[in-house]
Amino acid sequence: MTTNPPSPPRRALDSLRARLASRPPVEAPEVYGKDAIRNVVRALPPLERAYSRARFSILRPKLLSVMDLLLADEGRILDVGCGFGLFAAYFGQTHPRRRIVGIDPDERRIRIARDVSARLGLGAHEFHVGDVRDASLVGPFDGAYVLDVMHHLPEGDQRRVLERLRGLLKPGGVLVVKDITTEPRVGLLFTEVLDRLMVGWREPLAYRHHREWGEMLSGLGFKVRMVRVPDVLPYPHVVIAATKLGA
Template sequence: MKRRLSHPDQFKINSQSPILNGIDYSTTRYKKYLSYIVSQYNSKLVRVYSKIRFNIININILNILSLCLRGKKRILDIGCGFGLFGCYFAGLYPEIYYIGYDLNENRINMANETASRLGLTNVQFNVGDARSINIAENYDAILMIDLLHHIDDQSKLNLIERCTQHLTSDGRLIIKDITTHPFPKLAFTWILDVMMTKGFDMWYWDEKKFYSTLSPYFNRIETYPITDWLPYPHIVYLCENVSI
């Protein structure tokens, strides 16, 4: 089968991408809705962290992820943290069913409590380790946001393979992670990761490594670099199989 893949040396935002058609860069309503969700967390620390995070990260990440999820009903989020993205998307799109997993039981409890407080019945959060998670069903989309650089390379390869086995025929694998260049941005990110995780081991991949790993499973891989005012080298990978 002939493959149409973005060459890794040409990774950039494609304004003609069908995913980005109709993107709304007027972000006021997204920010207001996100602020409302953040306000429902009992933990002051989480509220402060969330506000800081989304003041740092370009709000268009939410627009891009929303459009990547467009038309998808069953969504799995591996490494969901305290459920901020899950609550956001479940509230924004009541027709979806959103399932999140995270290793940290306290974060999962917080996520479920907040979802209940928001009256969301289409989202569920569970405790699970990404390195050994048992994916029992098929999903229209699987998300991994800022997860993969925290797990070792072999576990990463195993997880990606498991995810591809549990996507529907038109399903999408959506990865937001860190790239390795330019080096000053990577060094800055590594310092913050060490501060947040209290560990020194991070497994960052560049675009070529992601490309070589993902291309055996998907015939279209699109990438969307995210720019913000702090030097984070964020990038979103949208992976799917399309009719050719």
């Protein structure tokens, strides 16, 4: 008796099953929280170590874990305004199958981000100098995140950037936006003073209320969920998970 060879769709399904079977059924991060942060800090030059400690005291382990769970655990992930690559290095350690692509206009930051990733053995990460508004970025991405960057973009460009990010994501891909909302006012004022110490008084800062971000994202074809994240300091953090609907 002769048997027919499996059809191409059957072969693809068999190969997917084989790949899934070769993986452990449940994966939990081995390196996370303070250990992962310590590794990132140690991989930085001395001056940036101080900055990164301040940054990780704002984006604390619990806040990072919230975002970690929202982000795709593997595949290509875009880090918009990646800076020194602190969070690419963090999220790359918790889920090593992530291939993070960072973009930032600051050449020095990108050089350091590359160096940090190399030191941590995250060789699949890549970093490019560029402005998210016009850099050549090739999708599709399995996920994307924008951590405290949206309010640094001019108000008139913010929607266009989110629209661009939607176009770069796979259907069902999640865009995680961490930003600062505008209430309570005292929290916003506190954050703005600290932001101004970093960027000076000339750069426009364009914060928005979390509901405004939600409406903008849902108008662009995302399903939106968000949480306000309490902090011992008065930062009015908001984390938004926007899932791309449709094609």
